[in-house]
Amino acid sequence: MPAIDTNVMLRWLLDDVPAHTAAAQKLFDSTTCVVPDVVLIETVYVLERVMRLSRGTISDSIEAVLAIANLDINREIWQDALNDYRTRPKLSIADTYLASLASLSGNAPLYTFDRKLANQAESAELLS
Numbered sequence: 089m090p091a092i093d094t095n096v097m098l099r100w101l102l103d104d105v106p107a108h109t110a111a112a113q114k115l116f117d118s119t120t121c122v123v124p125d126v127v128l129i130e131t132v133y134v135l136e137r138v139m140r141l142s143r144g145t146i147s148d149s150i151e152a153v154l155a156i157a158n159l160d161i162n163r164e165i166w167q168d169a170l171n172d173y174r175t176r177p178k179l180s181i182a183d184t185y186l187a188s189l190a191s192l193s194g195n196a197p198l199y200t201f202d203r204k205l206a207n208q209a210e211s212a213e214l215l216s
């Protein structure tokens with residue numbers, strides 16, 4: 089199954105290069121594609137750090153991606169991670185993703201030296 093990269097995702101979300109947006113939409117409408125988790129993490133990073141969008145706007149954008157039927161995404165993990173990303177502003181998307189992955193895949197606890205993560209994510213445990 090083909091995969092997409094972060095640039096395809098960003099062009100579709102930002103609609104800043106109309107020809108690229110149209111090409112991405114055509115692909116999404118016609119082909120099932122894998123969206124690697126790292127693509128969504130990098131997408132959130134760019135939207136947050138480069139584009140300076142709010143967490144609410146970013147979460148809404150990623151939820152729009154999750155709604156595309158032809159994209160093969162870890163939807164359950166991402167929905168859980170986005171819920172925490174919206175409500176726990178001290179945690180990065182990488183932190184909320186890892187905590188959700190650990191919790192939902194039965195691989196908890198997620199051991200960490202990050203006190204902030206251990207205090208905010210139920211599936212995380214401080215390694216001391």
